[in-house]
Amino acid sequence: MNERLEELTADQRRERRRRELRGVVIMAIPMVITTSTRMVMDVTDYFMISRLPDGTAQAALLPAQLFLWTYMVIGMGVVSIVATFASQALGRKRYSDCSAYAWQGLYLAVAFGLLGFAVWPMLPWLVSAVGHDAAVQKLELAYCNVAVWSIGPTIAAAALSGFFNGVHHPKVTMWSAIEGIVINFAVSFCLIFGKLGLPEMGIAGAAAGTVVATFYRSVRLAVTMCLPRFNERFRARETWRIDRGKMVNVLRVGSPQGGQWFSDVVVWMLFVNVLVGRMFGTPHLIATNVAWQYLRISFLPAIGVGMAVTSLVGKAVGQRDHWRAVRETRLAILAVGVYMGLMAAAFLFFGRELIAFFNDQPEIVAIGGGVMICAAVFQVFDGMGMIYTSALRGAGDTLWPSVMFVVSHWLILIGGGFLIAWFLPGLGSLGPWIAASGLLIICGLLLWWRWHVRAWMKIDIFREDEAGSGLEPTTDLAAPDEEVSASMA
DSSP states (O other), rough: OOOGGSSSHHHHHHHHHHHHHHHHHHHHHHHHHHHHHHHHHHHHHHHHHTSSSSSHHHHHHHHHHHHHHHHHHHHHHHHHHHHHHHHHHHHTOOOHHHHHHHHHHHHHHHHHHHHHHHGGGGHHHHHHHTTTOOHHHHHHHHHHHHHHHHHHHHHHOOOOOOOOOOOHHHHHHHHHHHHHHHHHHHHHHHHHOTTTTOOOOOOHHHHHHHHHHHHHHHHHHHHHHHSSHHHHHHHHHTSOOOOOHHHHHHHHHHHHHHHHHHHHHHHHHHHIIIIIIIIHHHHHHHHHHHHHHHHHHHHHHHHHHHHHHHHHHHHHTTTHHHHHHHHHHHHHHHHHHHHHHHHHHHHHHHHHHHHHHHHOHHHHHHHHHHHHHHHHHHEEEEEEHHHHHHHHHHHHHHHHHHHHHHOOOOOOOOOOOIHHHHOOGGGGHHHHHHHHHHHHHHHHHHHHHHTTTTGGGGOOSTTTTTOOOOOOOOOSSSSGGGGGHHTTT
């Protein structure tokens, strides 16, 4: 490890804090914009859907998305670990390994996309088993039958985004996401409402917009990785072959995360579709759908900061500077804590008005107002959990958090949520949301503990690949402390 705090003068400490804060901000801003574009995409789709004559689509959109995400996040969880390998390889100055891991993630994304079509025939059964109203089921299936084509491109974009974020070029990811949202809006608007002579597809039009946007984004990122600007340093045109050792590493470190993300989405799908929708009916399902749009506004920027933390921690660990990882994570915690605290205040004091913006029916506003109070309670803890999870991921510590998430989500959210709904039905869907609040508070505290016991400092993620690729480029000319700023230019 590098020098500790007490070995530096006061001026040196101040200068280091400024430098590290600048690095966190430079990395975080593009990633926050990137994740926020997903929020804008989803909220825009929901807003357009809410303007359809039949309000049933408002109840169908989120459940339909969760049906597909149940499978898709397995692949995304596995390949997103490319960011960890790329950032740690960057810290070790094994530059060609960065692109080699990106290629392995891309090949795995193709495999997950092809396997996704095997899930397609199960969708009617899955939608029917959840048991929503017949009209809602019809729209859910209409959305899924189109959106299934976005599985492969979405996972591929996650792998390639991991490369660019890991090598501290998040602006590439950011611009691809911005371009994707413009494409999504244009295609979705035309197909939802039947503009420019195109067929009026309703909710299926929103799915088509997502397919086109994700396909564009994955191709755009793959082409950019091979351009001379990046090929000169990372040799993406030479590292495209399948590498058994690196692919095993991606699967070994990423699989716990993929399993956790799968479990999380299954749990939240059951939460939304069964504990809320099936047990308490369509008005409660609509209220939860509306509240979810605001939760995206709060947690997606926090996820963006977390992505920056993964890359920063990964590089610091690659350089064997663990205490820098600690300091940068602390800065991110402070920033996200302030943001989530402000969101909590907005949810607490203006929750009913926010619900009414999308749906002003008195029953839905009353239900949604209670949900927003629950959201206010867990905001800061949710942000804390996202940052510590991301920091642990950057260090390669994925197994313990994954096991903790799986166990706690099933016990507290599903088990606790069902018991509250069963024994206190008068609370309505607020009962399961109370269980959700307890879950996110407990997870945030457990992840804080895991980070501070420092077990992550002993992890080496390159177990199957210690020899490297043998394709190292010339020594980078940027000094370590200048590298982040230079890469963002």
